[in-house]
Amino acid sequence: MEGLLTVRWDDGRVVMIDQTRLPGSLEFVEYSDHLQVADAIRGLVVRGAPAIGVAGALGLALAARNSTAATREALLDDIESARRILHGTRPTAVNLAWGLGRVADAARAAQDPASMREAAEAEAKRIADEDVRINRAMGRHGASLIGDGETVMTHCNAGALATVAYGTALGVIRAAREDGKKNRVVATETRPVQQGSRLTAFELQHDGFDVSLIPDTAVGYSMASGMVQKAVVGADRVLRTGHVFNKIGTYQVAVMAARHNIPFYVAAPLSTIDLESGVDDVVIEMRGAGEVTGTGGSRTAPEGIGVVNPAFDMTPPELVSGIITERGVARAPYEESLPALFGVIPS
Numbered sequence: 001m002e003g004l005l006t007v008r009w010d011d012g013r014v015v016m017i018d019q020t021r022l023p024g025s026l027e028f029v030e031y032s033d034h035l036q037v038a039d040a041i042r043g044l045v046v047r048g049a050p051a052i053g054v055a056g057a058l059g060l061a062l063a064a065r066n067s068t069a070a071t072r073e074a075l076l077d078d079i080e081s082a083r084r085i086l087h088g089t090r091p092t093a094v095n096l097a098w099g100l101g102r103v104a105d106a107a108r109a110a111q112d113p114a115s116m117r118e119a120a121e122a123e124a125k126r127i128a129d130e131d132v133r134i135n136r137a138m139g140r141h142g143a144s145l146i147g148d149g150e151t152v153m154t155h156c157n158a159g160a161l162a163t164v165a166y167g168t169a170l171g172v173i174r175a176a177r178e179d180g181k182k183n184r185v186v187a188t189e190t191r192p193v194q195q196g197s198r199l200t201a202f203e204l205q206h207d208g209f210d211v212s213l214i215p216d217t218a219v220g221y222s223m224a225s226g227m228v229q230k231a232v233v234g235a236d237r238v239l240r241t242g243h244v245f246n247k248i249g250t251y252q253v254a255v256m257a258a259r260h261n262i263p264f265y266v267a268a269p270l271s272t273i274d275l276e277s278g279v280d281d282v283v284i285e286m287r288g289a290g291e292v293t294g295t296g297g298s299r300t301a302p303e304g305i306g307v308v309n310p311a312f313d314m315t316p317p318e319l320v321s322g323i324i325t326e327r328g329v330a331r332a333p334y335e336e337s338l339p340a341l342f343g344v345i346p347s
């Protein structure tokens, strides 16, 4: 996976790995229209906060390119309606709004339709290029937290497949290996969509890591039995206060880690940090019942059963040992350390 790009721009098309087909087959899909990109984000063809931020940005560049608007104002209207559609696809990860905002701002700063289209495309490509550099920088900061020979637990997929390449949490594990450390990884399967077994296990095995898969229900056992020395996860949104929104089940991993004195780290780029929102502003995406009532195409729950299927949960700051970013590792109190990474002086 390390060499493959999860999402990229190719001459007026957005090309992605179709993650709904993994691990069975590695297939690429191409889109030439922002509505197709929106469907892909909604349908988890591309997923993971940084990757959907990039996909949204590239999708908005497609909308600008395809618009037939002849005036600056008409093109701004078309860009705004495409931005709303793309933004409406998934509510929790803040990277989507961030990527769309950057592209829309770039277009707005240009004076005529031709230069607006150019600016939108250039900014979207810049966001995609930056992603890999940012992940590598994050990896460097995080690698120093991982000891040689340690076993690291991760949850969901925060790897190359959740970004353009290299990954956030898995980027830290990759960087530790580049330092010559020998680490084992324990990956949770991450029901109900199984990003852990379908994506993390696939990605790490593909790249030659020593990885073992556990059911989500074995997090406590693995920690209590001394199997795990560190936990590193990604994030979909981190608030100024250090509250971490990440894939459902992350909170359980953090609570268990605290119970067993295992450091619990979050790897997230600055594009995932939301200094504006409060806990109550964040919408937790509720997904369809079908993700829970069956697995592998066959039904495992009784017909007519009620289902609650939140895609994300919130881990409070007191359970987080550190937040690894491309600018360094933030430690509590996060209300001071996180704004400082942006050069914002806390008031």
Ligand code: MRU
Pocket: 046, 047, 048, 049, 050, 155, 156, 157, 158, 159, 162, 168, 195, 233, 234, 235, 236, 246, 247, 248, 311
């Ligand atoms: O619903 P998904 O698959 O888009 O989930 C988001 C994630 O991939 C995870 O929450 C991940 O751990 C953080 S994004 C690097």
